[in-house]
Amino acid sequence: MTYQFPDGFLWGGATAANQFEGAYNEGGKGLNLADVLPGGKERLALLSSTGFDFEIDKSKYSYPNHEGIDFYHRYKEDIALFAEMGFKVFRLSIAWSRIFPNGDETEPNEEGLAFYDRVFDELQKYGIEPLVTIAHYETPLHLTKEYGGWRNRQLVEFFDRYVETIFTRYKDKVKYWLTFNEINGATHMPLMGLGFSPENEKTRLQDSFQGLHHQFLASARAVKKGHEIIPDSQIGCMLLYAPVYSFDSNPENVMHARREADLFNFFCGDVQVRGEYPYFANRYFKEHDIKLDIKEGDLAEIKEGTVDFISFSYYMSRTDKKEKTPEEIGQGNLIGGVKNPFLKASDWGWEIDPVGLRIALNELYGRYQVPLMIVENGLGAYDKVEADGSIQDDYRIDYLREHIKQMGEAIEDGVDLIGYTSWGCIDLVSASSGQYSKRYGFIYVDKHDDGSGTLERKRKKSFYWYKDLIDSNGKQL
Numbered sequence: 001m002t003y004q005f006p007d008g009f010l011w012g013g014a015t016a017a018n019q020f021e022g023a024y025n026e027g028g029k030g031l032n033l034a035d036v037l038p039g040g041k042e043r044l045a046l047l048s049s050t051g052f053d054f055e056i057d058k059s060k061y062s063y064p065n066h067e068g069i070d071f072y073h074r075y076k077e078d079i080a081l082f083a084e085m086g087f088k089v090f091r092l093s094i095a096w097s098r099i100f101p102n103g104d105e106t107e108p109n110e111e112g113l114a115f116y117d118r119v120f121d122e123l124q125k126y127g128i129e130p131l132v133t134i135a136h137y138e139t140p141l142h143l144t145k146e147y148g149g150w151r152n153r154q155l156v157e158f159f160d161r162y163v164e165t166i167f168t169r170y171k172d173k174v175k176y177w178l179t180f181n182e183i184n185g186a187t188h189m190p191l192m193g194l195g196f197s198p199e200n201e202k203t204r205l206q207d208s209f210q211g212l213h214h215q216f217l218a219s220a221r222a223v224k225k226g227h228e229i230i231p232d233s234q235i236g237c238m239l240l241y242a243p244v245y246s247f248d249s250n251p252e253n254v255m256h257a258r259r260e261a262d263l264f265n266f267f268c269g270d271v272q273v274r275g276e277y278p279y280f281a282n283r284y285f286k287e288h289d290i291k292l293d294i295k296e297g298d299l300a301e302i303k304e305g306t307v308d309f310i311s312f313s314y315y316m317s318r319t320d321k322k323e324k325t326p327e328e329i330g331q332g333n334l335i336g337g338v339k340n341p342f343l344k345a346s347d348w349g350w351e352i353d354p355v356g357l358r359i360a361l362n363e364l365y366g367r368y369q370v371p372l373m374i375v376e377n378g379l380g381a382y383d384k385v386e387a388d389g390s391i392q393d394d395y396r397i398d399y400l401r402e403h404i405k406q407m408g409e410a411i412e413d414g415v416d417l418i419g420y421t422s423w424g425c426i427d428l429v430s431a432s433s434g435q436y437s438k439r440y441g442f443i444y445v446d447k448h449d450d451g452s453g454t455l456e457r458k459r460k461k462s463f464y465w466y467k468d469l470i471d472s473n474g475k476q477l
């Protein structure tokens with residue numbers, strides 16, 4: 001069966017500044033949160049732990065984000081490769097600390113602004129539309145250390161200034177914007193999204209929801225400001241979406257799974273798309289002793305700044321069970337739950353579920369009826385360079401093909417899907433594990449976990465497959 005993707009469908013790839021730019025201390029850039037995250041297995045434990053100290057200790061750890069894959073210096077070569085694949089859109093983030101090195105300055109860093117001008121001009125040369133994430137796990141470190149991250153309301157003002165600066169500067173170059181990457185991941189890993197490390201488990205929820213409230217406000221203001229400065233802009237939210245399945249038909253489990261889905265998948269969407277805290281929020285806040293400091297006018301501002309579209313990442317579903325035995329805990333995905341007996345997992349334990357993507361699309365469209373864009377999806381895998389220099393990543397092609405088929409099904413269902421940017425279209429540093437060896441790209445980068453490698457770029461088999469897919473607007477799967 002061939003699928004009918006709409007004309008002008010936005011095919012492309014996605015990245016984030018901290019995971020691929022490198023040049024972490026060049027061009028006047030200040031340190032940001034990702035610059036203090038070590039590479040390797042320690043990272044995941046740190047991300048979910050308490051009391052992180054935000055210091056760089058090179059005697060103990062390596063810091064792969066410092067060099068990334070050096071897009072900062074190689075952007076022309078990389079964009080030419082994206083163009084060769086026929087990208088219509090390229091998702092990247094702006095590193096806030098390139099524009100405001102400490103985050104709280106009043107004047108921006110011209111060198112940082114000029115860098116993104118060069119990148120956008122290069123994209124424009126090939127007719128590739130930039131899709132810019134304003135905040136992708138890159139809170140300036142100074143705001144974390146001195147202000148306590150997004151728990152502190154002052155960050156809303158600093159963010160306003162950053163946003164106004166980039167909207168004004170790039171108003172003729174960038175039409176598609178996303179405010180906060182995977183905003184709903186915040187309570188799960190506050191360090192990444194909210195730029196603070198919880199003191200203990202008790203304060204985690206309270207501080208995370210307060211931080212989220214500040215981000216909701218900042219996002220709403222950004223949408224309003226963006227529409228004023230760039231009248232034809234399209235500004236979206238960005239969710240980490242994982243459909244939640246009940247482990248079985250026991251109504252207790254079904255209800256539990258439903259509430260988990262509400263909290264994880266819909267809480268932030270309800271605020272950012274509908275402009276209101278969801279109906280189930282009060283009970284949840286009461287039961288978890290969460291008291292939000294909401295100032296007069298905040299809710300009205302949130303209501304006025306609803307997004308134009310929803311973007312989301314999709315890697316896996318989650319299977320949920322109310323009461324879990326110790327053996328069942330920890331057998332599921334990174335995002336929790338129990339093992340799903342119907343699914344296989346990647347080498348990192350992420351359960352592969354293409355139909356889950358169709359479910360996600362239907363759930364989101366059914367609830368909100370706004371255009372959707374998948375801005376992350378892909379398979380993190382170990383790749384091998386063959387003796388002849390080729391990379392035969394058929395497993396990646398299979399993964400993507402099955403997911404794209406389900407997108408076709410969802411469009412057939414009636415879902416308004418406008419684009420797809422596969423994650424890590426060029427190999428880059430993994431966010432959760434800090435590894436180079438967890439590769440997602442169509443383009444291989446010769447760089448390894450021990451820091452060795454030439455950074456040379458090579459086209460994988462999937463490169464040619466994706467090129468044909470884009471050429472045929474999704475018909476040649």
Ligand code: BGP
Nearest residue numbers: 016181182380429430431432433
């Ligand atoms: C998302 C993040 C990305 C990205 C991706 C893959 O959660 O928005 O930054 O890295 O997941 O995850 P990982 O890099 O951990 O494999």
